Amino acid sequence: MMIDLLVAILMLGGAAMAAETSPEPTFNKDVLPILQKNCQTCHRPGQVAPMSFLDYKSARPWAKAMKVAVTTRKMPPWFADHRYGRFENDRTLVQSDIDTIMKWADAGAPEGDSKDAPPPIQWPVEGWQIQPDIIVDGPNFKVPAKGIVEWTNIVVPGGFTKDTWITSMELLPGDRSVTHHMCVAFIPHTSDVVYNVPTWTDKVRDASGSEIPESRKAITPTGTNTAVQFCYVPGTQFEDYRPFGAGKLVPAGTDIQFRLHYTVTGKEVVDHPRLGFTIAKQTPERHYANFIINSQQDPAVFAIPPNDPNWQSPISEATFEEDVDLVWAMAHMHFRGKDMTYQLTYPDGRTETVLSIQNYDYNWQLGYRFEPIRIPKGTKLTVTAHYDNSANNRANPDPNRTVYWGDQAWEEMMSPFFAVIARKNVDTKKIIKTAVSTRPGA
Ligand code: HEC
Numbered sequence: 001m002m003i004d005l006l007v008a009i010l011m012l013g014g015a016a017m018a019a020e021t022s023p024e025p026t027f028n029k030d031v032l033p034i035l036q037k038n039c040q041t042c043h044r045p046g047q048v049a050p051m052s053f054l055d056y057k058s059a060r061p062w063a064k065a066m067k068v069a070v071t072t073r074k075m076p077p078w079f080a081d082h083r084y085g086r087f088e089n090d091r092t093l094v095q096s097d098i099d100t101i102m103k104w105a106d107a108g109a110p111e112g113d114s115k116d117a118p119p120p121i122q123w124p125v126e127g128w129q130i131q132p133d134i135i136v137d138g139p140n141f142k143v144p145a146k147g148i149v150e151w152t153n154i155v156v157p158g159g160f161t162k163d164t165w166i167t168s169m170e171l172l173p174g175d176r177s178v179t180h181h182m183c184v185a186f187i188p189h190t191s192d193v194v195y196n197v198p199t200w201t202d203k204v205r206d207a208s209g210s211e212i213p214e215s216r217k218a219i220t221p222t223g224t225n226t227a228v229q230f231c232y233v234p235g236t237q238f239e240d241y242r243p244f245g246a247g248k249l250v251p252a253g254t255d256i257q258f259r260l261h262y263t264v265t266g267k268e269v270v271d272h273p274r275l276g277f278t279i280a281k282q283t284p285e286r287h288y289a290n291f292i293i294n295s296q297q298d299p300a301v302f303a304i305p306p307n308d309p310n311w312q313s314p315i316s317e318a319t320f321e322e323d324v325d326l327v328w329a330m331a332h333m334h335f336r337g338k339d340m341t342y343q344l345t346y347p348d349g350r351t352e353t354v355l356s357i358q359n360y361d362y363n364w365q366l367g368y369r370f371e372p373i374r375i376p377k378g379t380k381l382t383v384t385a386h387y388d389n390s391a392n393n394r395a396n397p398d399p400n401r402t403v404y405w406g407d408q409a410w411e412e413m414m415s416p417f418f419a420v421i422a423r424k425n426v427d428t429k430k431i432i433k434t435a436v437s438t439r440p441g442a
Helices: 002-020 027-038 056-071 095-106
Strands: 134-137 141-143 152-157 164-172 179-187 228-232 238-240 246-250 255-262 269-271 274-279 286-292 316-320 324-332 337-345 351-357 367-375 380-387 415-423 432-434
Touching (some): 164 179, 164 228, 324 337, 324 351, 337 415, 351 367
Antiparallel strands (some): 134 274, 141 269, 152 255, 164 238, 164 246, 164 274, 179 228, 179 255, 316 380, 316 432, 324 367, 337 351
């Protein structure tokens, strides 16, 4: 009996000892799988992150920084309040993964046995996130070292010889350091189209570079489903309709307009953006359609007072006129953007917050891919946003001025983007109805 107990105690002690001395996490066995799943999409050559985590050699010097970045939850970047919505691209680490990275860094970042390493992920080449079937070359655009470059449009031939369903699209900037954002629009071909010639509008600007509000048209319409199909912004560069069995129909002869917006960096560079597509092998069952519902832009209404830490912009509203699935959203604001919240009001009056972006950061305009949300016809989408024009906002270039709607990063925008999946035979121009609203939201 005594002996039995003793043996039992010894065995227990042995088990506890084994747990304490359980081998430290190694790069190959424990850390690399986490990096592959949650980090390499950005941390590899040609992507937004400045260092690669593809292998031990390049990741090892960052072990301590990784520990800090994941325990403070700075990485992976994610700004949606976890209380709302569910997202397919949420890379937020679970606590056990954070612990693994922490213990690995604390143990001196051991490499471990190469036999334990998972096979490398076959990432697309040349910096693409999708592997395009077709690449449309954008223009070569010389970005000067200094000054203001107004939004510039350049049309290039699309090369679509027949009606084509595309199933994903990616915009790859040539030089991310100067690319504030860029969009592409699909334009029906006309005989008088002029290719490869930049066009822009010179704005009337004051000494600080801000557009003089009186020079704007008093009221610009809100809520547009323009020919703009897709935009690159820092943090978002592709959209993929394949998981939904959906596509976008590009009519034969469509030309592609690049809408380029550059920010000078003190060094002249030539940017050469490219647009990549994958093509459907058979006609997709459903449409993918994107929308931007800009808020009211009238300077009488959209004017952020100096030093206001929490100004609420006019809301953006849209009513769905078709049954659709909401699959994606992205907030676009500039330096003073603070938060943006998407709320649905269903036909039965029920309301639901589906996305609430907090601590908005202009450098991180992430796209949020919803687990599809069923939207019955008659549902209303209401988007609210706040701005911090105080000195506490570290991105704020000048808290002492009134800020109006404008193209440049030191001016402001309130541009909620979203995308839906709709029936194949729907007219995508009739999916939403928008209204000019001056209502400052709740
Ligand atoms: C969406 C793209 C993206 C993802 C996903 C991502 N990173 Fe990053 N990471 C960046 C960029 C861009 C930077 C450099 C700019 C910055 O520090 O904000 C960065 C910087 C870092 C730094 C340097 C931090 C510092 O303070 O200097 C570390 C460490 C890091 N990332 C670790 C990770 C780890 C670990 C993961 C996965 C668990 C991850 N990142 C996922 C884009 C990403």
